[in-house]
Amino acid sequence: MDFDKFVTKTDRITARSRRFECIRLHLGEPTFEFPSVVKEKLKEALVEALDKGVTRYTPPAGLVELREVIADKLWEKNGIDADSREIIVTAGGTAALSLVFRFFAKDSFVAIPDPGWFAYPSIIRVSGADVIYVPEQEYGYEALLRAREEARKHDKELRIVVINSPSNPTGYVFNKEQLKEIIDFAEDYSVYIVSDEVYEDFILRGENVSPASLSREHVFSVYSLSKTYGLTGLRIGYLVAPDREIARKLTIAQLHTYVCTTSFAQYVALVCIREHIEKEYIDQWLKTIRDNINYIDELLIRRNIKWRKPIGGIYVWFPLPNVDSWEFALKLLEEKRVSVAVGEDFGTKWNEYVRVLTAADAQVFREGVKRIFELYDEIAPH
Amino acid sequence: MDFDKFVTKTDRITARSRRFECIRLHLGEPTFEFPSVVKEKLKEALVEALDKGVTRYTPPAGLVELREVIADKLWEKNGIDADSREIIVTAGGTAALSLVFRFFAKDSFVAIPDPGWFAYPSIIRVSGADVIYVPEQEYGYEALLRAREEARKHDKELRIVVINSPSNPTGYVFNKEQLKEIIDFAEDYSVYIVSDEVYEDFILRGENVSPASLSREHVFSVYSLSKTYGLTGLRIGYLVAPDREIARKLTIAQLHTYVCTTSFAQYVALVCIREHIEKEYIDQWLKTIRDNINYIDELLIRRNIKWRKPIGGIYVWFPLPNVDSWEFALKLLEEKRVSVAVGEDFGTKWNEYVRVLTAADAQVFREGVKRIFELYDEIAPH
Numbered sequence: 045m046d047f048d049k050f051v052t053k054t055d056r057i058t059a060r061s062r063r064f065e066c067i068r069l070h071l072g073e074p075t076f077e078f079p080s081v082v083k084e085k086l087k088e089a090l091v092e093a094l095d096k097g098v099t100r101y102t103p104p105a106g107l108v109e110l111r112e113v114i115a116d117k118l119w120e121k122n123g124i125d126a127d128s129r130e131i132i133v134t135a136g137g138t139a140a141l142s143l144v145f146r147f148f149a150k151d152s153f154v155a156i157p158d159p160g161w162f163a164y165p166s167i168i169r170v171s172g173a174d175v176i177y178v179p180e181q182e183y184g185y186e187a188l189l190r191a192r193e194e195a196r197k198h199d200k201e202l203r204i205v206v207i208n209s210p211s212n213p214t215g216y217v218f219n220k221e222q223l224k225e226i227i228d229f230a231e232d233y234s235v236y237i238v239s240d241e242v243y244e245d246f247i248l249r250g251e252n253v254s255p256a257s258l259s260r261e262h263v264f265s266v267y268s269l270s271k272t273y274g275l276t277g278l279r280i281g282y283l284v285a286p287d288r289e290i291a292r293k294l295t296i297a298q299l300h301t302y303v304c305t306t307s308f309a310q311y312v313a314l315v316c317i318r319e320h321i322e323k324e325y326i327d328q329w330l331k332t333i334r335d336n337i338n339y340i341d342e343l344l345i346r347r348n349i350k351w352r353k354p355i356g357g358i359y360v361w362f363p364l365p366n367v368d369s370w371e372f373a374l375k376l377l378e379e380k381r382v383s384v385a386v387g388e389d390f391g392t393k394w395n396e397y398v399r400v401l402t403a404a405d406a407q408v409f410r411e412g413v414k415r416i417f418e419l420y421d422e423i424a425p426h
Numbered sequence: 427m428d429f430d431k432f433v434t435k436t437d438r439i440t441a442r443s444r445r446f447e448c449i450r451l452h453l454g455e456p457t458f459e460f461p462s463v464v465k466e467k468l469k470e471a472l473v474e475a476l477d478k479g480v481t482r483y484t485p486p487a488g489l490v491e492l493r494e495v496i497a498d499k500l501w502e503k504n505g506i507d508a509d510s511r512e513i514i515v516t517a518g519g520t521a522a523l524s525l526v527f528r529f530f531a532k533d534s535f536v537a538i539p540d541p542g543w544f545a546y547p548s549i550i551r552v553s554g555a556d557v558i559y560v561p562e563q564e565y566g567y568e569a570l571l572r573a574r575e576e577a578r579k580h581d582k583e584l585r586i587v588v589i590n591s592p593s594n595p596t597g598y599v600f601n602k603e604q605l606k607e608i609i610d611f612a613e614d615y616s617v618y619i620v621s622d623e624v625y626e627d628f629i630l631r632g633e634n635v636s637p638a639s640l641s642r643e644h645v646f647s648v649y650s651l652s653k654t655y656g657l658t659g660l661r662i663g664y665l666v667a668p669d670r671e672i673a674r675k676l677t678i679a680q681l682h683t684y685v686c687t688t689s690f691a692q693y694v695a696l697v698c699i700r701e702h703i704e705k706e707y708i709d710q711w712l713k714t715i716r717d718n719i720n721y722i723d724e725l726l727i728r729r730n731i732k733w734r735k736p737i738g739g740i741y742v743w744f745p746l747p748n749v750d751s752w753e754f755a756l757k758l759l760e761e762k763r764v765s766v767a768v769g770e771d772f773g774t775k776w777n778e779y780v781r782v783l784t785a786a787d788a789q790v791f792r793e794g795v796k797r798i799f800e801l802y803d804e805i806a807p808h
Contacts, residue, residue: 045529047675050682062485073482083476090472090690094465100455101658103444135517135684142683147427163682170682172554276483277689293429300432300545300552301524302517306688307659308472 050166053370053386057377066381067412070373072212073276074358074403076332079325086312093311102307104299105291106133106282110314114282117317122244123257124265124284130291132283132298133313135305136276137242137268138167140283143294143301144238144264145171145204152203153195154238157183159361159397161212161240162389176202177392180216183207184225192233204236205229207255210243213361213390213399215354217247223255230262242268242281245326246403248334249355261286269313271358271403272322280305280313329403333358336402336409343417358403363387363396366424373398375423380415432548435752435768443765449794452755452765454543454594455658456740456785458714461707468694475693484689486681487673488515488664492696496664499699504626505639506647506666512673514665514680515695517687518658519624519650520549522665525676525683526620526646527553527586534585535577536620539565541743541779543594543622544771558584559774562598565589566607574615586618587611589637592625595743595772595781597736599629605637612644624650624663627708628785630716631737643668651695653740653785654704662687662695711785715740718784718791725799740785745769745778748806755780757805762797 111128118124134140158177195202209218239255256263268281285291351362369387387397493510500506516522540559577584591600638645650663667673733744751769769779
């Protein structure tokens with residue numbers, strides 16, 4: 045296996061940006077400080093976990109109490125009617141994706157949105173499957189049918205369609221009609237949907253619809269505590285399988301991949317979800333994200349750069365016309381000490397695009413964006 | 427993939443034993459209470475991790491400070507000269523094994539000791555490789571050469587030889603000459619050794635020799651905090667790769683499997699290893715284990731049951747002549763409320779064997795063992 049092809053340009057920016065102080069806007073995680081009340085709750089939870097002896101192996105699918113709290117959350121927030129035996133607590137969203145791809149798409153194709161999260165192709169290929177890009181703007185019955193035909197030209201099946209709504213990087217949010225159309229396709233051609241909803245709490249306009257609230261038979265739903273709670277280091281996500289039997293199989297696969305997730309971390313997750321601690325701060329976070337988007341929108345308009353404002357997620361995704369985004373990102377890091385994610389990692393034709401984190405303090409974000417345009421104006425005068 | 431074949435009889439005992447109060451001696455983890463000084467240190471470490479903001483993604487191979495402390499430990503305790511870039515912090519020992527098997531033995535054979543840990547065959551097969559048993563008593567050049575020929579009869583290569591010393595279940599500890607012989611074989615036939623040393627701190631007689639202290643070129647070494655610190659729920663282990671390039675590849679594979687391990691848990695591991703907190707209690711643990719072994723030894727001798735006393739590890743492994751160990755384990759759990767691990771899970775001919783945890787409080791262990799022989803005397807009179 046050629047491992048080098050699984051290292052993206054953005055991964056290289058990540059590695060380089062660790063070497064010095066800089067404004068880190070390439071990241072895939074909110075960088076807000078926790079309110080102290082939240083920090084105290086997390087500490088309490090960790091100490092409580094130790095006092096209660098939650099220091100041993102848990103069941104491979106996760107603590108029963110945690111899965112029950114997740115089942116309640118899924119019903120109340122996502123409209124998904126799942127019981128605890130259909131839920132697997134995983135080592136973040138990535139582990140959930142990896143498990144499904146390894147065991148449900150091996151030697152087959154997985155369709156992903158173009159542009160889409162730059163780690164999807166690597167997670168899919170490391171899992172032993174292959175990738176077909178489908179333009180996000182066309183994500184629906186016809187385009188997926190063409191993807192299926194494309195797969196068959198390689199004598200392989202299209203087994204999984206990934207939906208990522210709200211999207212990384214575009215911030216697009218699929219509506220109910222679009223989701224129904226994709227579900228129709230999945231049902232007609234016995235394909236599974238993997239619905240990656242790790243940005244579910246970052247909705248700026250309209251509402252978030254979970255595909256599994258419409259139909260569960262062909263849908264794996266993936267959630268994570270990484271973004272909502274700003275706890276990417278917790279490594280707790282969860283997978284809702286289409287049914288108990290599939291959950292049972294993937295639980296066995298998880299048992300023989302890493303046994304179970306960290307017991308303390310599961311306990312923290314239990315407290316976070318049960319006590320809805322995100323309510324302490326999420327509105328404030330969303331307000332800052334909206335302000336950040338409006339700030340950059342003005343600067344883009346001023347330069348006549350056309351882009352789509354996100355309606356969800358934690359990023360802005362826009363072109364820098366006449367610039368190679370890899371060269372730009374490198375220069376930006378070296379000369380201006382700002383890191384951004386590199387467009388070409390996100391799909392087939394995004395060489396002039398960058399992705400910038402909006403879930404950052406307004407002051408930091410503005411300074412970072414100011415420097416981005418400083419450099420842009422220097423090298424691509426208009 | 428037929429997932430049911432990856433569920434062992436002992437897994438079923440585990441599941442059943444959760445339903446009621448019982449003496450749990452089937453477990454693969456020490457069940458001693460922590461001394462309160464250790465408990466306090468763990469709490470401090472968790473709170474400190476939060477205060478320092480160790481709540482985000484870490485580098486995929488683990489925190490640099492942690493890998494540096496591990497490198498020191500490897501040198502001082504194992505005689506292994508490895509630098510931090512050759513070390514990957516993994517989600518327990520199982521994740522380390524899974525990574526190596528997935529990417530270095532795919533579609534090939536892995537040799538494992540017979541008897542050997544019941545999860546090896548499942549971890550190997552879920553990773554896409556296949557298993558050859560080699561009698562533990564014969565583990566050496568000739569037997570491994572025969573295993574290689576056996577693999578070639580199936581048109582496949584033998585890629586990996588697993589050494590598990592101290593052994594689960596037998597408590598056998600390989601000496602330097604035996605290890606050298608296995609390393610010779612590995613070098614002559616370009617095979618990797620995976621040295622699973624998760625029981626390294628449980629040496630009852632003699633010394634523990636790490637194969638990688640003799641030669642590193644063909645050796646992956648696997649360690650874990652699960653057993654030494656009684657923290658199976660931490661899910662922190664580590665892998666020492668033969669060289670930096672292999673470590674780099676497996677780090678990329680880990681990134682796309684679950685990103686990294688839990689940041690708090692890494693911080694706890696850092697404190698445990700740096701401060702040698704096992705020194706607070708390990709001698710006491712070993713004393714109890716020795717006493718437990720002597721206790722059961724008398725009961726076995728009294729019944730004329732021949733067995734080998736372990737020289738390491740946390741188990742006793744012995745036959746119960748004229749008994750089917752699966753039926754016995756089930757009956758023992760139902761009628762006597764004691765759980766044991768089922769012999770046939772451990773290899774090819776151990777239907778009359780059971781594995782019993784010795785890393786348990788003397789009183790609990792004795793009561794459990796008393797009930798084991800109560801049942802044995804009832805159903806297999808002698």
